[in-house]
Amino acid sequence: MSSGPPGLSVGRRAVPLASGTMHRLERLINLVAALLHAERPLTTEELRNRLPGYADDHGSFRRAFERDKEALRDLGIPVVVEPVDEATQPGVVGYRIPKESYYLKDPGLEPDELAALHLAASAVRLDGASGVEALWKLGGEVAEQGGAAGPGPTAAVAALPGAAHLAPIFAAISVRRRIGFVYRDRARVVDPWRLSFRSGHWYLAGHDHDAGEERMFRLDRVSSEVEPASGEGAFERPHHVGAQPPPWQMGAGEALTARLLVDAGQAAWAAGHVGPDAVEAWRPDGSVVLAVRVTNRDALRSFVLGFLDHAEVLGPPELRDDMVQWLEDLAGPEGPGVDRVALGADDQCRS
Amino acid sequence: MPKLSTDERLQRLLALIPWVASRDGPRVDDVCARFGCTQPELIADLDLLFLCGLHPYTPDMLIDVDIADGRVWIRYAEYFARPLRLTPADGLALLAAGRTVLATSGGDDGGPLDRGLAKLAGAMGVDVGEAVAIELGPVAEDLLRTLRSAVDDSRQVEIDYYSFGRDERARRVIDPYAVFSAGGQWYVSGWCHRVDDERLFRIDRVATATPLGSTFDRPAAPPELTAYRPDAADPRVTLELDPSARWVAEQYPVEKVTEVDGGRLRVTLVASQPAWLERLLLRLGPRATVVDGESGIAAVAARRLLLRYQG
Numbered sequence: 166m167s168s169g170p171p172g173l174s175v176g177r178r179a180v181p182l183a184s185g186t187m188h189r190l191e192r193l194i195n196l197v198a199a200l201l202h203a204e205r206p207l208t209t210e211e212l213r214n215r216l217p218g219y220a221d222d223h224g225s226f227r228r229a230f231e232r233d234k235e236a237l238r239d240l241g242i243p244v245v246v247e248p249v250d251e252a253t254q255p256g257v258v259g260y261r262i263p264k265e266s267y268y269l270k271d272p273g274l275e276p277d278e279l280a281a282l283h284l285a286a287s288a289v290r291l292d293g294a295s296g297v298e299a300l301w302k303l304g305g306e307v308a309e310q311g312g313a314a315g316p317g318p319t320a321a322v323a324a325l326p327g328a329a330h331l332a333p334i335f336a337a338i339s340v341r342r343r344i345g346f347v348y349r350d351r352a353r354v355v356d357p358w359r360l361s362f363r364s365g366h367w368y369l370a371g372h373d374h375d376a377g378e379e380r381m382f383r384l385d386r387v388s389s390e391v392e393p394a395s396g397e398g399a400f401e402r403p404h405h406v407g408a409q410p411p412p413w414q415m416g417a418g419e420a421l422t423a424r425l426l427v428d429a430g431q432a433a434w435a436a437g438h439v440g441p442d443a444v445e446a447w448r449p450d451g452s453v454v455l456a457v458r459v460t461n462r463d464a465l466r467s468f469v470l471g472f473l474d475h476a477e478v479l480g481p482p483e484l485r486d487d488m489v490q491w492l493e494d495l496a497g498p499e500g501p502g503v504d505r506v507a508l509g510a511d512d513q514c515r516s
Numbered sequence: 517m518p519k520l521s522t523d524e525r526l527q528r529l530l531a532l533i534p535w536v537a538s539r540d541g542p543r544v545d546d547v548c549a550r551f552g553c554t555q556p557e558l559i560a561d562l563d564l565l566f567l568c569g570l571h572p573y574t575p576d577m578l579i580d581v582d583i584a585d586g587r588v589w590i591r592y593a594e595y596f597a598r599p600l601r602l603t604p605a606d607g608l609a610l611l612a613a614g615r616t617v618l619a620t621s622g623g624d625d626g627g628p629l630d631r632g633l634a635k636l637a638g639a640m641g642v643d644v645g646e647a648v649a650i651e652l653g654p655v656a657e658d659l660l661r662t663l664r665s666a667v668d669d670s671r672q673v674e675i676d677y678y679s680f681g682r683d684e685r686a687r688r689v690i691d692p693y694a695v696f697s698a699g700g701q702w703y704v705s706g707w708c709h710r711v712d713d714e715r716l717f718r719i720d721r722v723a724t725a726t727p728l729g730s731t732f733d734r735p736a737a738p739p740e741l742t743a744y745r746p747d748a749a750d751p752r753v754t755l756e757l758d759p760s761a762r763w764v765a766e767q768y769p770v771e772k773v774t775e776v777d778g779g780r781l782r783v784t785l786v787a788s789q790p791a792w793l794e795r796l797l798l799r800l801g802p803r804a805t806v807v808d809g810e811s812g813i814a815a816v817a818a819r820r821l822l823l824r825y826q827g
Binding site: 275300 | 532535549564565605606612651815819
């Protein structure tokens with residue numbers, strides 16, 4: 166042992182501490198080391214004899230070991246149970262950590278790449294996961310400006326809500342494992358392709374085996390645990406999973422192109438929302454005409470009604486008539502003609 | 517940095533050991549900076565580490581830890597030669613963060629973040645663009661930039677803002693405190709001089725933002741504003757919903773929900789903003805009936821909208 170600067174010395178204790186007073190961290194490191202080093206599965210008896218820090222009596226050992234084993238698994242450490250040797254000790258199982266599934270596949274990040282990831286992780290917080298542990302594994306945090314102090318904690322600029330099933334679904338996506346879950350009161354079997362976050366919600370896109378086609382599932386409507394339904398590599402991921410379509414294209418109706426007029430005040434927002442490809446023309450008064458492909462008329466009507474009286478359906482006639490019928494039913498028996506003058510006056514007051 | 521639990525210390529050590537062991541005596545302060553700990557915390561962990569090793573725990577079987585001249589060495593820990601693999605939660609947290617930054621900064625084609633994410637996704641067995649997609653609402657980039665630099669400079673801005681709840685557009689001078697995204701929308705928080713109070717503005721409803729010559733004093737602790745603050749004095753409305761409109765109870769904060777016959781639902785909502793209630797009722801149409809509160813709202817609104825379709 167070399168002697169370090171004051172306050173930085175580490176002294177070796179001659180004798181290991183008696184069990185019970187050993188720090189749990191020390192016990193866990195020894196446990197990981199033993200299981201990772203083992204060439205064959207170690208039985209609980211062997212572990213009890215070899216590892217310091219566990220109580221001698223069998224019951225207490227068993228409880229402590231179970232707790233430690235679960236703690237390791239919660240951290241993602243792959244502790245496996247395997248038969249020790251079926252030929253000589255049939256039925257006896259032991260534990261080990263296979264090196265090939267423990268060790269990180271080093272992505273080989275350059276320092277600037279690690280720094281960029283660190284910056285991203287401090288700017289965006291995904292509920293329930295900080296990304297800090299992941300960065301430790303990849304070589305620790307690298308501040309952009311060097312120096313020991315580094316920049317202060319960056320305020321998060323974006324917070325993404327979590328969802329209960331995000332991690333298991335992402336795990337299934339990455340190993341291409343089919344999954345099963347209950348959605349809208351029905352059991353589904355799905356090849357998971359892609360997670361997306363849109364309008365405040367997480368969605369899973371994948372192949373629904375019942376429906377026989379691609380479907381979107383909102384994660385907060387999954388009402389069961391997500392269970393594995395196959396081994397790894399169970400399907401091929403299609404190369405271009407469609408981006409999530411807007412609600413008015415999520416339907417099985419006959420496809421139509423709706424023409425909408427949105428007044429100047431709302432025009433920029435509307436054009437940004439439907440995308441530049443749907444803009445047919447900007448009018449001199451600042452309003453915009455949009456041409457939107459529609460397969461779900463209810464959703465289109467909801468979209469247009471969101472603008473209140475700042476937008477209208479120009480055509481085709483059947484969509485315009487749909488809207489007029491909908492509004493007339495709501496307007497009730499007093500036909501619009503009756504109140505027309507009075508409402509005009511009311512409108513004046515509003516502006 | 518808050519004090520870590522034993523499990524978190526274990527996680528950090530399992531990452532730190534291979535990093536130090538694969539180098540010839542890195543500096544203690546570099547190790548501390550990388551792994552987010554103070555020197556005493558690092559020493560405490562190393563103090564334990566160096567009692568660890570393999571059965572029978574004779575000196576030759578223990579991990580060797582050496583600290584000298586502000587540098588640290590870890591030897592004889594071959595089984596800890598590599599860090600623990602990334603868990604799905606680890607990978608998702610990093611990919612989602614990276615994708616969010618890319619989505620809101622106009623991309624970084626071939627830049628360090630882009631490259632880092634591609635390598636990371638490759639190690640997780642996925643294609644970065646295809647496994648995770650993040651959309652934070654369409655907001656003009658130059659608007660975000662203007663508002664962010666106004667926050668940085670404590671500069672007042674005049675915004676042309678559409679109030680969704682009141683269906684009205686107005687110019688307001690604000691002292692912007694922060695620009696952030698929550699729940700999939702971008703917001704700017706600040707002091708609004710029009711109402712003389714703190715307000716939260718959705719950036720997609722800001723038509724223009726003009727920086728002014730004047731600056732303001734930032735409050736020491738800007739308030740945490742939430743997007744929705746119901747008030748006891750706000751009017752309530754009670755609706756009876758068809759089975760096909762039960763989603764309203766999931767989508768909006770409802771104060772009371774009762775099951776009625778035939779799968780119908782009776783819900784009470786805070787309706788402080790008339791335009792918001794108009795939209796909801798217009799969209800629901802015959803699927804909702806007002807059972808308590810002003811009942812003529814939908815009919816009056818429908819007649820107003822019909823004017824656009826006449827003549």
